Structures are given as C-alpha cells and as structure tokens.
Amino acid sequence: MIRGSMSDTKLLTLSGDIDGDWIVDAELPDGRLVIRPAAYPAVLTPGTGRKLSDEELEAFWAEHHPHMLPADNEG
Secondary structure, three states: OEEEOOOOOEEEEEOOOOOEEEEEEEEOOOOOEEEEEOOOOOOOOOOOOOOOOHHHHHHHHHHHHHHOOOOOOOO
16 A cells, blocks of 8 residues: 655555555656665765765764774784
8 A cells, every 4th residue: 555645755554574664765667666664764865965075084084993893804
C-alpha cells in the first residue's frame, strides 16, 4: 500500500520478511521503486555538502587523528 502525506512524500508500508514504513524516493518507468527506511532520514540532502578547505582539513586531522584507529590489516 502506498499512501501520501501532506508533503507529497509517498510512504510505503511493507509486511513480511522486510516490514515497516519506507519512503518512496522514485518510481522508475519500468515500475520499480527506489525506497529508503522512513526511520533513517538522510543526514544531508543531495548537493548540500562541500569540500573542506585546506585549513579546515588540517584542523580536522589535528583534532581527530590521535583518536582514529588504523584501517584493517594495517597494525
């Protein structure tokens, strides 16, 4: 069942192996749906991020590098 809301967001409720509420992001021409869990909204909407400046990147590494663990199989 697909139902709409006041913001024209389509909400799909599934039951079975995958149950819960899902948001329909796109309906493709061949009938497939692109969906995402309603309980986990995107942190950033597409196009809202930006590349860090050199100064911002240096500040990030200076603050966080001592707390980062090595990648798998690197120590």
